[in-house]
Amino acid sequence: MDQRVDNERRPDSVSNRTSPPSGVASAKKPSWRETLRQRRGLVLVLGIAAAVLLILLLLWWLHARQYESTDDAFIDARTVQISAQISAAIVEVPVTDNQLVEAGTVLVRLDDRDFTAALGEAKGQVAQAQAGIANLQAQIAAQQARIDQAKKQVEEAQAALTFAQQQADRYETLTKQGTATVEQAQQYASNLLQSRASLAAAQANAIAAEKQTPVLVAQQQLSEGELMQRTPAAQQAEANLSRTVITAPVAGRVTQLTAAKGNYAAVGQALMMFVPRDVWVTANFKETQLDLMRPGQPVSIVIDAYPDRTFAGHVASVQAGSGTAFSLLPPQNATGNYVKIVQRVPVKIVFDSPPDVLLGPGISVVPTVKVR
Numbered sequence: 084m085d086q087r088v089d090n091e092r093r094p095d096s097v098s099n100r101t102s103p104p105s106g107v108a109s110a111k112k113p114s115w116r117e118t119l120r121q122r123r124g125l126v127l128v129l130g131i132a133a134a135v136l137l138i139l140l141l142l143w144w145l146h147a148r149q150y151e152s153t154d155d156a157f158i159d160a161r162t163v164q165i166s167a168q169i170s171a172a173i174v175e176v177p178v179t180d181n182q183l184v185e186a187g188t189v190l191v192r193l194d195d196r197d198f199t200a201a202l203g204e205a206k207g208q209v210a211q212a213q214a215g216i217a218n219l220q221a222q223i224a225a226q227q228a229r230i231d232q233a234k235k236q237v238e239e240a241q242a243a244l245t246f247a248q249q250q251a252d253r254y255e256t257l258t259k260q261g262t263a264t265v266e267q268a269q270q271y272a273s274n275l276l277q278s279r280a281s282l283a284a285a286q287a288n289a290i291a292a293e294k295q296t297p298v299l300v301a302q303q304q305l306s307e308g309e310l311m312q313r314t315p316a317a318q319q320a321e322a323n324l325s326r327t328v329i330t331a332p333v334a335g336r337v338t339q340l341t342a343a344k345g346n347y348a349a350v351g352q353a354l355m356m357f358v359p360r361d362v363w364v365t366a367n368f369k370e371t372q373l374d375l376m377r378p379g380q381p382v383s384i385v386i387d388a389y390p391d392r393t394f395a396g397h398v399a400s401v402q403a404g405s406g407t408a409f410s411l412l413p414p415q416n417a418t419g420n421y422v423k424i425v426q427r428v429p430v431k432i433v434f435d436s437p438p439d440v441l442l443g444p445g446i447s448v449v450p451t452v453k454v455r
Contacts, residue, residue, distance in 0.1 A: 155367040155368075156448045159444055165191070166354060169350060193327040205316045222299050240281045334359065337355055377454075381397055381452075385451075388442075389440055401431075
């Protein structure tokens with residue numbers, strides 16, 4: 084019986100127990116070339132798929148580089164604030180919210196009684212001034228006739244004076260010769276004095292008649308000045324009367340209606356907002372997208388409110404400056420630390436034909452411009 088402890092046992096016995104059986108051979112790992120050779124079909128499929136994908140990416144890039152698009156775009160329009168130009172009570176509002184109206188449609192009527200009376204008074208003053216001018220023109224014409232008459236009287240008095248002078252000279256000679264009496268000579272001498280006085284009176288009358296004409300002309304000019312002063316007042320009264328009827332400046336829609344019958348409209352008070360039919364797209368493109376963008380390039384417009392439709396348009400203009408340059412508080416890059424940020428530039432895009440859908444300022448759109 085072997086009485087040795089386990090530590091004293093022979094090492095060979097332990098090694099004989101742990102050694103693997105001699106018939107088991109170690110497995111050989113295949114190389115990557117053999118693996119590819121075994122999966123040749125899969126590799127071929129993957130290669131073809133990669134080539135197709137690369138071609139598709141190249142085609143997509145060649146197509147996409149022809150277009151520039153942005154989602155920072157919206158419908159824009161020049162909205163009109165309809166306000167009162169005179170102070171008066173509102174007597175009628177024949178339109179309602181969001182109503183489509185044509186140009187010239189009555190939007191609001193104001194009380195016109197005071198303005199009608201003012202216009203009548205102003206027209207009466209104008210008519211009075213015109214009548215005064217016509218009266219003075221007639222007086223000037225009549226005065227000219229008086230001047231002509233006075234001149235004729237001067238000529239008549241001059242002829243009478245000449246005859247009286249001749250008669251006085253003749254009878255003075257006859258008296259000296261003794262063929263005429265002294266009484267006759269004295270009578271013709273008196274006639275001569277009367278003719279001289281008549282001539283002087285006629286000349287004075289002619290001078291007075293001529294000097295009366297400038298007075299009448301001055302009065303006419305004064306009346307014409309009054310007419311020039313009263314005519315603008317009448318025109319102002321007529322304009323104020325016309326402002327009692329507020330009409331649509333262009334075709335469009337009524338929005339934000341605040342006017343109501345019975346309210347009092349003050350000068351400058353907003354009664355409603357008016358959105359014209361003429362709308363366009365304001366697209367804020369990055370400045371890096373503007374290299375090839377030019378006016379006239381075609382644009383396809385997708386409106387968020389009508390995602391199933393595409394509208395045709397074209398680039399109308401590019402703003403001369405970024406949007407921040409015209410903001411309320413433009414940036415001052417000369418102060419503090421500067422961090423370069425890609426700016427956005429507004430581009431105006433107009434529709435080729437008026438859209439047949441309801442559009443208003445602020446509606447989001449996505450325009451795509453073909454730049455190549």
